[in-house]
Amino acid sequence: xxxxxxxPVAEIKAVGSPLSLGCTIKGKSxxxxxxxxxxxxxxxxxxxxxxxxxxxxxxxQLNLSASRPKDDQFILSTxxxxxxxxxxxxCAWSRQVSNERLFFGHGTxxxxx
Amino acid sequence: QQNVQQSPESLIVPEGARTSxxxxxxxxxxxxxxxxxxxxxxxxxxxxxxFSNGEKxxxxxxxxxxxxxxxxxxxxxxSQPSDSALYLCAGNSGGSNAKLTFGKGTxxxxxx
Numbered sequence: 001x002x003x004x005x006x007x008p009v010a011e012i013k014a015v016g017s018p019l020s021l022g023c024t025i026k027g028k029s030x031x032x033x034x035x036x037x038x039x040x041x042x043x044x045x046x047x048x049x050x051x052x053x054x055x056x057x058x059x060x061q062l063n064l065s066a067s068r069p070k071d072d073q074f075i076l077s078t079x080x081x082x083x084x085x086x087x088x089x090x091c092a093w094s095r096q097v098s099n100e101r102l103f104f105g106h107g108t109x110x111x112x113x
Numbered sequence: 114q115q116n117v118q119q120s121p122e123s124l125i126v127p128e129g130a131r132t133s134x135x136x137x138x139x140x141x142x143x144x145x146x147x148x149x150x151x152x153x154x155x156x157x158x159x160x161x162x163x164f165s166n167g168e169k170x171x172x173x174x175x176x177x178x179x180x181x182x183x184x185x186x187x188x189x190x191x192s193q194p195s196d197s198a199l200y201l202c203a204g205n206s207g208g209s210n211a212k213l214t215f216g217k218g219t220x221x222x223x224x225x
Contacts, residue, residue: 034213044157044201044215059212090156099145099164099205102213104156 002027006091006105013081013112021076021108023091031093033074034102035066039087050074051096086112115140115206119216128225132189136202136216139183143204146178148187151199151218160200161187192223 003026013019025031035047046059048066056066063082067075074091088109092102116139126132138146145164149157163169163178163185175188185202199218206214 043217046213046215049212099162101147101159101162102149102157104158107156 002031002093002103004091004093004103004105006089006108008108009106010109011111013110015083015112016080019076019078019081019085019110021089021091021110023074023076023105025072025074025093028072028093028095030071030096032096032100033068034092034094035074035076036090036092036104037062037087038090042087044090047076081112083112086110115143115204115212115214117202117204117214117216119200119202119219121219122217123220123222125222125224126192128192128194128223130192130223132192132196132221132223134187134189134200134202134219134221136185136187137183138185138204138214140204140206140214141180141183143180143206145205146176146185147203147213148174148176149201149203149215151201153198157201189221192221194223194225197221197223 005024007022033050038044050056050068064078088107090107091105094100118137120135147162148160150160151157161176168177173190177186201215201218203213203215206212
């Protein structure tokens with residue numbers, strides 16, 4: 001069975017500090033990987049997706065970056081956090097075929113103060 | 114650019130009621146549509162999907178797609194308190210399988 005693990009579960013960070021969130025998928029080779037962000041009371045917004053190692057496509061610009069250093073790992077980061085980065089960050093995976101459902105991780109709650 | 118609108122924003126229904134949630138999308142080239150359910154503080158979980166015009170039923174849940182009117186809906190029969198959650202509709206955009214746009218969601222509360 002496939003499992004998706006996100007870390008950390010929650011973070012409280014200062015404005016201007018760096019951030020790194022991670023996600024690992026076990027039991028599935030060559031998945032599509034995604035980062036989503038959900039502001040409190042806001043829409044679930046796709047940030048990045050990756051269909052293969054080393055390739056990441058940006059969907060919206062939020063002063064964040066993403067990388068896929070391994071087939072099963074997806075990293076979201078920024079060198080300088082803004083207040084507007086607060087929210088719920090979700091990593092997801094899907095199979096590499098059309099019309100497949102997303103499987104989300106448990107998410108990381110980020111508070112920027 | 115896909116724009117997905119959901120209505121109503123929130124809904125309170127009694128246990129046993131039939132509930133209808135609506136979604137309109139802007140990209141007529143969208144090919145597939147999903148409903149996700151998100152319980153409070155949890156990750157969204159896929160509920161049902163549909164890829165062609167018409168209706169699809171799974172247990173108490175029925176989804177309906179009308180591409181001509183850009184409308185997509187979810188109906189819940191015999192609503193239960195455990196159905197209380199945020200319901201999110203989503204459609205792909207830009208002809209891409211990897212770009213999925215979500216609506217803001219409908220918050221459903223089922224009162225016993």
